[in-house]
Amino acid sequence: MALTPGSRPPLRVAVLGCGVVGTEVVRRLVTEGDELAARVGTRLELVGIAVRSLDAERDEVVDRDLLTTDADALVRSADVVVELMGGIEPARSLVLAALGAGACVVTANKALLAQDGPTLYAAADAAGVDLYFEAAVAGAIPIVRPVRESLAGDTVQRLLGIVNGTTNYVLDSMTTEGLDLEQAVKEAQALGYAEADPTADVEGYDAAAKAAILASLAFHTRVALDDVDRTGITALTAADVAWAERTGHVLKLLAVAERARTAEGRDGVLVRVQPTLVPADHPLAGVRQAFNAVFVEAEAAGELMFYGRGAGGAPTSSAVLGDLVSVARHRVLGGKGPVESSHADLPVLDRGEARSRYQVRLEVDDRPGVLSRVAAELAAQDVSIESVRQTPQLTGDDASATLVITTHTAPERAVRATVEAVAALPVVRQVVSVLPVL
Amino acid sequence: MALTPGSRPPLRVAVLGCGVVGTEVVRRLVTEGDELAARVGTRLELVGIAVRSLDAERDEVVDRDLLTTDADALVRSADVVVELMGGIEPARSLVLAALGAGACVVTANKALLAQDGPTLYAAADAAGVDLYFEAAVAGAIPIVRPVRESLAGDTVQRLLGIVNGTTNYVLDSMTTEGLDLEQAVKEAQALGYAEADPTADVEGYDAAAKAAILASLAFHTRVALDDVDRTGITALTAADVAWAERTGHVLKLLAVAERARTAEGRDGVLVRVQPTLVPADHPLAGVRQAFNAVFVEAEAAGELMFYGRGAGGAPTSSAVLGDLVSVARHRVLGGKGPVESSHADLPVLDRGEARSRYQVRLEVDDRPGVLSRVAAELAAQDVSIESVRQTPQLTGDDASATLVITTHTAPERAVRATVEAVAALPVVRQVVSVLPVL
Numbered sequence: 001m002a003l004t005p006g007s008r009p010p011l012r013v014a015v016l017g018c019g020v021v022g023t024e025v026v027r028r029l030v031t032e033g034d035e036l037a038a039r040v041g042t043r044l045e046l047v048g049i050a051v052r053s054l055d056a057e058r059d060e061v062v063d064r065d066l067l068t069t070d071a072d073a074l075v076r077s078a079d080v081v082v083e084l085m086g087g088i089e090p091a092r093s094l095v096l097a098a099l100g101a102g103a104c105v106v107t108a109n110k111a112l113l114a115q116d117g118p119t120l121y122a123a124a125d126a127a128g129v130d131l132y133f134e135a136a137v138a139g140a141i142p143i144v145r146p147v148r149e150s151l152a153g154d155t156v157q158r159l160l161g162i163v164n165g166t167t168n169y170v171l172d173s174m175t176t177e178g179l180d181l182e183q184a185v186k187e188a189q190a191l192g193y194a195e196a197d198p199t200a201d202v203e204g205y206d207a208a209a210k211a212a213i214l215a216s217l218a219f220h221t222r223v224a225l226d227d228v229d230r231t232g233i234t235a236l237t238a239a240d241v242a243w244a245e246r247t248g249h250v251l252k253l254l255a256v257a258e259r260a261r262t263a264e265g266r267d268g269v270l271v272r273v274q275p276t277l278v279p280a281d282h283p284l285a286g287v288r289q290a291f292n293a294v295f296v297e298a299e300a301a302g303e304l305m306f307y308g309r310g311a312g313g314a315p316t317s318s319a320v321l322g323d324l325v326s327v328a329r330h331r332v333l334g335g336k337g338p339v340e341s342s343h344a345d346l347p348v349l350d351r352g353e354a355r356s357r358y359q360v361r362l363e364v365d366d367r368p369g370v371l372s373r374v375a376a377e378l379a380a381q382d383v384s385i386e387s388v389r390q391t392p393q394l395t396g397d398d399a400s401a402t403l404v405i406t407t408h409t410a411p412e413r414a415v416r417a418t419v420e421a422v423a424a425l426p427v428v429r430q431v432v433s434v435l436p437v438l
Numbered sequence: 439m440a441l442t443p444g445s446r447p448p449l450r451v452a453v454l455g456c457g458v459v460g461t462e463v464v465r466r467l468v469t470e471g472d473e474l475a476a477r478v479g480t481r482l483e484l485v486g487i488a489v490r491s492l493d494a495e496r497d498e499v500v501d502r503d504l505l506t507t508d509a510d511a512l513v514r515s516a517d518v519v520v521e522l523m524g525g526i527e528p529a530r531s532l533v534l535a536a537l538g539a540g541a542c543v544v545t546a547n548k549a550l551l552a553q554d555g556p557t558l559y560a561a562a563d564a565a566g567v568d569l570y571f572e573a574a575v576a577g578a579i580p581i582v583r584p585v586r587e588s589l590a591g592d593t594v595q596r597l598l599g600i601v602n603g604t605t606n607y608v609l610d611s612m613t614t615e616g617l618d619l620e621q622a623v624k625e626a627q628a629l630g631y632a633e634a635d636p637t638a639d640v641e642g643y644d645a646a647a648k649a650a651i652l653a654s655l656a657f658h659t660r661v662a663l664d665d666v667d668r669t670g671i672t673a674l675t676a677a678d679v680a681w682a683e684r685t686g687h688v689l690k691l692l693a694v695a696e697r698a699r700t701a702e703g704r705d706g707v708l709v710r711v712q713p714t715l716v717p718a719d720h721p722l723a724g725v726r727q728a729f730n731a732v733f734v735e736a737e738a739a740g741e742l743m744f745y746g747r748g749a750g751g752a753p754t755s756s757a758v759l760g761d762l763v764s765v766a767r768h769r770v771l772g773g774k775g776p777v778e779s780s781h782a783d784l785p786v787l788d789r790g791e792a793r794s795r796y797q798v799r800l801e802v803d804d805r806p807g808v809l810s811r812v813a814a815e816l817a818a819q820d821v822s823i824e825s826v827r828q829t830p831q832l833t834g835d836d837a838s839a840t841l842v843i844t845t846h847t848a849p850e851r852a853v854r855a856t857v858e859a860v861a862a863l864p865v866v867r868q869v870v871s872v873l874p875v876l
Contacts, residue, residue: 028591028738038781039590039658134588140739142580142588150572150580152477152767153466153759220477283745286724300466301578301756304746307721308739318739321591329590335773343476 352413790851
């Protein structure tokens with residue numbers, strides 16, 4: 001069956017939201033119309049663009065006659081709805097209305113998916129239509145489709161993602177320019193990589209939403225935003241970054257989703273967002289500036305990495321248009337894409353079960369016997385030591401030292417208990433930082 | 439429509455070939471049967487494995503009762519045929535027979551696709567069934583699906599691939615261990631990374647087949663193996679590798695597929711395989727050992743990279759099983775995947791049109807005026823110079839020097855003409871190497 005654009009009625013496409021991404025999606029629909037028609041097998045006809053204000057300034061590629069504030073009517077008249085408004089409402093109601101009316105939906109809305117994905121998947125399933133969301137995770141990088149289709153015959157063991165460009169930019173500036181956190185955030189804001197209110201990024205909420213979506217896909221299990229254990233980058237200092245480098249690491253905010261087994265033999269998944277020391281020779285260490293990357297460890301495939309731009313109008317529009325072509329092809333050729341897969345239904349385990357190496361940095365009295373006392377506390381919790389590095393502090397009056405201990409792999413619970421015990425030792429002045437090591 | 443394995447008849451799966459990859463595919467079908475059934479919506483029943491010899495030694499996971507030498511009968515009794523024999527015949531006839539009988543086909547056969555893809559695509563199209571081939575390019579790395587689906591709404595400008603693990607391993611050993619080519623190939627053979635006869639790898643034939651497949655997908659244009667301009671790694675020396683490092687590069691065998699426009703304004707594509715100097719800070723420079731990676735530059739998405747294992751039984755089986763689940767889902771849910779897309783039908787341009795920077799290494803007389811004479815020849819062909827580095831040779835009786843010239847971007851045709859003219863200069867003793875720079 002050859003594709004013959006023109007012989008079929010066009011597909012009616014509605015776009016909800018006309019911000020940076022919406023404008024780029026409209027641009028490609030307008031300027032690449034012939035090429036898209038050839039790829040889909042029929043024309044994609046833009047029938048309306050829902051906006052909050054008809055009078056706002058717009059790029060000239062946006063035909064003002066297509067603007068409407070009546071999103072509700074628009075979604076009921078479309079074959080495919082592209083939701084780019086973001087946020088929970090009215091996006092949620094509009095997506096459900098679209099699915100209910102039999103339209104396919106393409107969305108970039110990670111917050112909505114992480115909070116209420118199962119409701120949306122069920123609505124799409126009931127209507128027998130596609131719900132695609134490649135743009136919701138890691139912008140332009142194809143990761144949703146590879147995980148739910150390419151790796152559909154494999155068993156994903158672990159996913160490690162740099163999925164927030166803002167925090168990666170900030171940490172990269174701290175590493176390469178020696179800035180402190182506040183300076184680096186200001187620089188990122190000045191360059192447009194961070195919002196005026198950077199909370200969602202620097203506190204890890206954005207990364208946590210993406211971690212929940214990826215974990216759900218990879219483990220065929222429902223993982224909600226609340227299931228994600230989240231630590232942002234706000235407590236990190238220039239000294240943390242410098243010590244990372246000195247010990248052969250790069251500090252990255254990682255979204256980690258992995259299969260795990262408790263000490264009692266219960267299988268489950270662990271999903272967390274946390275600043276992590278990545279060895280300098282690991283492929284994720286080289287992900288610079290605002291780039292994103294997702295590293296996947298699968299049983300048969302081994303190690304895979306997907307790298308690219310995680311945000312921005314044009315990159316995100318690439319992912320949206322790819323989904324749009326896919327769902328449109330299904331309309332033309334029949335069939336539909338994969339549905340939600342949650343049959344594995346694994347429990348989400350407590351973060352205490354997470355096993356990792358850790359780097360513990362202490363400020364201690366600089367005198368004999370300190371290391372042996374600290375080491376005894378680690379041994380008491382069965383946390384074994386991979387390496388120790390003691391550096392005298394040359395400032396101040398009294399003799400202090402920095403003690404950097406890297407543990408072998410141990411459960412987070414044991415490391416936490418150890419750190420509490422170590423902090424209580426009289427020779428220990430301060431536990432400066434505790435960071436997992438990849 | 440929920441997936442309820444068990445309520446549908448199983449899909450009959452035939453595997454052709456039971457070498458390293460075939461055995462791993464069989465292993466996953468056997469050991470992951472329940473999980474695959476949950477993902478597909480029905481069981482995948484292995485109904486037969488076509489082999490050349492019934493008596494050969496096999497892994498114990500292979501049920502000998504399923505072995506048959508009658509591949510022809512087997513393919514006619516299956517819903518899905520997995521072709522892992524390799525080579526042109528009998529693979530070609532069996533795939534066509536399977537498609538003709540209405541079976542979907544999953545194949546890892548890059549040689550067959552590069553040589554006769556259009557015939558196979560047409561047969562699949564006529565029968566209305568899927569022909570999937572993720573495993574044919576870059577092993578476990580999802581690249582076929584991302585290019586033909588994720589980037590279906592974007593315009594790919596250029597693809598740069600390290601798609602042959604053997605040559606990457608060899609070049610990596612030459613770089614890190616200072617081996618010469620012959621030693622490095624022997625080491626790769628000893629470790630199982632190179633065949634006893636390494637010709638297909640070291641001469642670039644394997645990479646060229648993959649380049650043809652990727653270029654066809656990316657540019658919606660038929661590109662055959664013969665369209666690929668091919669240079670292998672056999673002429674490379676330890677000195678080439680050392681000079682690459684000294685000038686801030688890593689030498690890689692790259693498959694390059696790009697859109698181009700001739701001086702006369704004709705649009706087309708260029709597809710080639712060639713040793714290339716990759717700047718040390720480019721993501722492809724960090725691809726070590728036998729790993730593969732494909733770097734994509736797309737109009738909207740910007741730069742993307744896909745990284746992972748390009749060969750081996752388990753990694754390749756991951757790609758095969760992913761395809762198997764996809765085509766099986768289509769059988770269960772209806773519909774089918776994308777068909778061949780060759781509507782753009784761009785001409786394949788002559789390699790002389792390829793524009794790149796080049797590094798030219800010369801052995802010259804070490805005396806005043808040499809550089810000006812060489813520079814004059816470049817200027818005569820409108821090839822401008824980005825940098826020059828002259829190093830006296832300390833060995834030998836007469837005074838010679840190594841002159842390393844890096845050009846600005848210029849057409850290959852002009853650089854070739856320049857090099858011929860330079861070689862004819864009396865002060866030039868030898869043109870040692872001419873390599874493109876990424």
